[in-house]
Amino acid sequence: MALTVPTTQIAADLTLTVASRGRSAHRTIARALAAAPTTGSVAVAIAAGEYHESLRLDRRVSLYAADGPGTVTLTAPEGRPALTVAAPGCLVTDVVLHGTDPGEPVIVVTDAAGLMLEDCLVRHGRITVAGSPASRAADPGPEIDPPDLRALLDADTPGGEDSLAPGLAAALDDPVGGGVLVLRRTRLRNARHAALHLDGDARARLEEVVVESVDGLGVVLAGAARLTADGLLTRHVSGTALRTRGRSLLSAREARLLAPGRNGLLAQDGSAALLLDGRVHAAGRSGVQAEHDCEVEVAGTRVDAAVGSALAATDRARLTARDCRLREPGANGLVALGDADARLEGTTVSGSGYSAVHAADRARVTLRGSRLETSAEHGLAAADEAGIEAEECAVTEAAMSGVQVENQAHVTLVATSVDGGEHGVRLLSSAPAVLTDCAVRGQRRSGVELGSGADATLTALRVAETGSAGLVATAGSRLALDGGDITGTHGTGLVVWKGAEARVRGLRVRKPGKNAILVADGAAGRYDHCDLHGGGFPALHVGADASPRFTGCRVFDCSRDLTVADTASPVFADCRSIRVTTPAMPTDSPDPDGPDGPTRPGPVPLASGGHLLEDGAGQAGGHAADDAGGSCEA
Structure with missing residues (x-):
């Protein structure tokens, strides 16, 4: 034989x-x-x-x-x-x-x-x-x-x-x-x-x-x-393709998990x-799901067309994705719940049916060098007491907000860009938010919005080409803005509502559709060394009973630099108007808390196009009221 x-x-x-x-x-x-x-x-x-x-x-x-x-x-x-x-x-x-x-x-x-x-x-x-x-x-x-x-x-x-x-x-x-x-x-x-x-x-x-x-x-x-x-x-598997339990260890290279009825990997x-x-293609649930106390790393892997989320981490699981592509999940690109700790490094999430990245409960999500593209809800979303940190990331064309933070969740963004979407960054949480060297542009409505109770520290922020206001601090919020540029907004560059606490330094506002800075009725705050390039409306508007302080600010190239409501009491120190057709902003004015008692600039007529509210407060260009979602268009 x-x-x-x-x-x-x-x-x-x-x-x-x-x-x-x-x-x-x-x-x-x-x-x-x-x-x-x-x-x-x-x-x-x-x-x-x-x-x-x-x-x-x-x-x-x-x-x-x-x-x-x-x-x-x-x-x-x-x-x-x-x-x-x-x-x-x-x-x-x-x-x-x-x-x-x-x-x-x-x-x-x-x-x-x-x-x-x-x-x-x-x-x-x-x-x-x-x-x-x-x-x-x-x-x-x-x-x-x-x-x-x-x-x-x-x-x-x-x-x-x-x-x-x-x-x-x-x-x-x-x-x-x-x-x-x-x-x-x-x-x-x-x-x-x-x-x-x-x-x-x-x-x-x-x-x-x-x-x-x-x-x-x-x-x-x-x-x-x-x-x-x-x-x-693996193919034509009705359940999960790969499942690990106990203290087991799995290392797989160039695995193809095609259309599992449940998860591609369940750890x-x-x-x-x-x-x-x-x-991992067309998983019936999550592409990769990490539960309990497991640790999962996904590297150089494409996870596409999952019915649920591409990646999911719950309980105390640790999940890391490096250099991955997460495409068209029915739910989130990444969802982290419980006390999970998840990381995206060099990873692209595109076409998610819900938010590209969603963190809730007490989960922590860290992103480095990642892109979140074209999500049906938010790009980054954090709720409850969750936390998100993103560095050198890009969020593009989220249908709702590029970044949405709610409840007591906290967010830190560094060198991160947010392009397009209904809103850019909405900070609706009472926990501290930090944005450093970030760019927000091309939104249909506001660029950055601080909700009531929000506490935001913004450094070197750039906002451009928004459909309404560039930066809005709503009632009860706290804003610390150090350096930044707001350019080409359809509405007002910076809006500070009554009850907001604002400290602004080194801001430049250029080509706003309305005011460069609007300090609403009853609002206050400090504005130091800001350069305001006016548009078709006065660069500054100070509403009734408002008491802001402006130090070292300059207004350039507009027909009118300032409108002030009758009962407002702004303070100006070392301020200048340059190439302004009808200047009204004083270089200096007495401090209302000083020995001379309260004083204010003389009456300033409204610019053409302004209007009087029914309570008598004049606003050049005015602003729209809050919408049902709590955002404003100024």
Whole structure:
């Protein structure tokens, strides 16, 4: 008989033959194994055909199809697995292993056993790899930091084609603890519940493996099991493609998880998982979901068309996405809830059905160098007591607000741009908000809005081309603005409402559609060293009973620099008007709290286009009242 040489070279002291006919051939695989000597290495060459047997490998042995892949089918008897491996160093090549019940094991690898399956098809049942009795009985103990999952993956990666990494080869040949499984170019098909299940301290390595047509989960890791994979493909899996529990470890490179019925990856308990350079497509729930105390890293991976969120982190999970593309999720690009800690680095989120990034409860989200594009709600949204930090990020074309912060949530934005959308940044939380060197432009309505109770520190803020006001501080808010530029607003550049506490220094306002600064009725605040380039309305308007202080401010290039309501009491110190047709702003005026008592500039008539409110307060250009959402258009 001419034997086909398997991909993995089999060096054996003795080769036995199994065939339906032939003088020297055994008629069953079990008889060949029984006839093998107890010492030395043994290979069994199996002729084409279907064998109804349940084999138990109690010694090192290699089985291969003599006539090539798919020519030999090993079919399990009812209620029993086709293959049980109870010895280290076993190899099966080019064989179809067929179960009788898709919910039961086709292959069982016991503890301290080792099996390599190469170019095989496993169908109508699952593979089970058992951990050692000690690992199954042991308390997992306190949570510890997981090892470097990249290092684990690299350690299992072979140095050449069809070779085994030294550490993996040693484990396969002499397992310490649980069973060891290596799958190469093998398909797992038509299982129920799960296609591959690892428990205890079992260990597995998958290379170019396909898991398909599963009624349940694709791959499950529990206990302290460990799996590394290169080129894994899952498809037509009704449940989650990859699930990790306990203290298990998963490292997968170039995995493709296609259309799982639930999650692409679900990490739970204290497990740790790495998806590197892969793809998760059309998950029925979240592309990647991290729960409990697990740690998950997704790097260089595309997650697209998830029915739910692309990435989700809950409880105390830690989730990091680096250099990923999250496209068109039905819900959020990233959602973080509970006490989760999530990070996006160099990642793009586009076309999300809800907000691109949403943090709630007490979750923390950190973004570095990421882009959030075209979301149906907000770009960044934080609620409850959650926190968001973003640095060198870009938010574009959010349908509602680029950034929306509510309740007691807090936000820190550094060198971040917000383009387009209904509003740019809406700070509606009572917790501190910090924006440094940020740019907000092209909104249909306001650029930056501080809601009642908001406490915002803005440094070097740039606002441009907004449909209404550039920056609005509503009643009860606190604004500290140090440096910045507001340019080309359709409405007023800066609006400070009654009851707002404003400290503004070094602001430049250019080409506003209405006033450069509007201090509304009853409002106050300090405005130091501001340069105001007026538009068609007076650069400054001070409403009735308002008492702002202007120090070192300059007004340029407008027909009128100031309108003041009759009962207002502004204070001016070292202020100047330059190239103003009808100047009215005094260079200096007495301090109402000083020895000369309260005084104000003389009556200033309204500019053309101004109007009087019913209470008599004049406003050049005026402003619109708050809309139903609490924003204003001035």
